[in-house]
Amino acid sequence: VFSSDSSPPPSAPFDHRIVTPKPHQIATFYTINRDEVLGGGRFGQVHKCVENSSGLTLAAKIIKARSQKEKEVVKNEIQVMNQLNHANLIQLYAAFESRHDIILVMEYVDGGELFDRIIDENYNLTELDTVLFIRQICEGLQYMHKMYILHLDLKPENILCVSRATNKIKIIDFGLARRYKPREKLRVNFGTPEFLAPEVINYEFVSFPTDMWSLGVITYMLLSGLSPFLGDDDNETLNNILACQWNFEEEEFLDISEEAKDFITRLLVKSKSWRMSASESLRHPWLSDPSLHYQLHQKVQPIFSNTICVSGVFFQTFQGFS
Helix, strand or coil, X not given: CCCCCCCCXXXXXXXXCCCCXXXXXXXXXXXXXXXXXXXXXXXXXXXXXXXXXXXXXXXXXXXXXXXXXXXXXXXXXXXXXXXXXCCCECCEEEEEECCCEEEEEEECCCCCEHHHHHHCCCXXXXXXXXXXXXXXXXXXXXXXXXXXXXXXXXXXXXEEECXXXXXXXXXXXXXXXXXXXXXXXXXXXXXXXXXXXXXXXXXXXXXXXXXXXXXXXXXXXXXXXXXXXXXXXXXXXXXXXXXXXXXXXXXXXXXXXXXXXXXXXXXCCCCHHHCCCHHHHHHCXXXXXXXXXXXHHHHHCCCCCCCCCCCCCXXXXXXXXX
């Protein structure tokens, strides 16, 4: 039987916990490997670390925060993570506060950024791979939105692969995440130009559809390796977004299914109220139709044998053909 594997990624190796930052020295409890940088961003760096008492491997995100205001921003990230208990969302284990920084100790995953897979010439990302990635991002988003939390910084760098061999992912970096309060109109002015929704650029109200726009951009990128709105400079990029100027004219889209194009078309809509929600996206044929997934699988693997292996470990065996 052919099956596209829709099982969730492995859960964190610890139960969900409610974390409050401790005023202790982290070195008392954890050994941080300062030489091994797992990632970084506007905040600082992420290092591999080990809990001394248990030997558990974790990731330590060191965030520079000197002023009270900077510390409040990090505490917001902690509060958000305290509310999120889902296999597709990275889990928080502990936090430490000192004079100049706050360190978040989190679940460690080994597969690198999804971004690396987009730019890696040797990694042939098929449409079916992309279906499995996007479905999981949608599941994480559906849960976040159900909990009334907006991510607001969704991009391939903020999606980690669980391992090199599977298409399991976890969403990271809740540094810009906000609780959605319908009565308070939320405006934000941050993010990465390529992934910004029109309402963010226009400094209008943001809501759940703001994340869905970013999902549309990510889907476009995974399928083609191209960025739909990227101009020669930030200004041009922002203008392309505001004009909602994008298309499927590049040759990279020649072999992409109509369902995939329809999926993107229902997300990259200027008016936020018309975009698909995370739940609607999961019901869209591109993510939900097994016969389509079977066809996509055929495209990848026309020759059948007793075992089929696409990008690692997805498919059960398929015997013969009538």
